[in-house]
Amino acid sequence: MNSHSYLSYTVQSTSSANRHPNQAIAQLYSHHHGWLQRWLHKRLGNAADAGDLAQDTFVRLLSSASGVPLNVTTPRAYLATIANRLSINLYRRRSLEQAYLTLLAQTPEDLAPSPEHQALVLEALDEIDQVLARLPARSRQAFLMAQLEGCTQEEIARRLSLSVRSVQRYLARAFEECIMLASQGALHE
Structure with missing residues (x-):
């Protein structure tokens, strides 16, 4: 039994037994998984990526601390939004990997x-x-200007038409995220 059919079986059997703690996700899965996979396939033109992203959408819901809002009135739009974000992440990651591999090929x-x-x-x-x-966006832009271009806070402020204090706040936010990432990495080791 592949992972898709197992998840499908689990969702169907538990939702019918009314014992599943994530009843809303089980219902979303049983009613909309096929549609979401077809929608992604049409959008991406790749059945494998569509299947992976459809599953990842529901995995994201299952692992989310907040779960599914009880008042989702447009479940397909809700699922499409999550799947679209995941597809953007997938292609951004692939683009980044390709840029590295291209650089590596020139080495x-x-x-x-x-x-x-x-x-x-x-x-x-x-x-x-x-x-x-x-x-x-502004925090990301300021961080990249500082780290990749070596811009000072004053240069960033001038180029982005911001105050130096705003640039400092944006950079602090970016560094906080980096510190959180580093601490998570230390926890996984």
């Missing part, structure tokens, strides 16, 4: 990192991307 073979090091770099890039994705 002389004797200077190329080991496959293990490459895997670690890709994992770190994915984590950084997750941090940046959580930041508001």
Whole structure:
């Protein structure tokens, strides 16, 4: 039994028995999983990615602390919003990986990192991307200008038409996210 059919079986059997603690998710899954997968396939043009993202959408709901709001009046729009965010993350991550692999292909073979090091770099890039994705646009922009371009706070303020104090707040927010990421990494080791 594959994971999809197992989850489907679990959702159907538990929802009919009325014992599932996430009844709303079980109902969403049984009523809308097929639609969501077809919608994603049409949108992405890739059945494998559509299947993965449809499952990831429900996994996200199951792992969410808040669960499903009880008053979802448009469940398909709700699910499509979650799936769309996941697809954006997927393509952003793939784009980042491709940029790294392109750079790696241009590196002389004797200077190329080991496959293990490459895997670690890709994992770190994915984590950084997750941090940046959580930041508001201005905070992300200020952080990237400071880290990648070496801009001072004054330069960032001038270029973004902000006060230096606002830039400091945006950078502090970005660094807080980085610290949280670093502490989570320490917890997983």
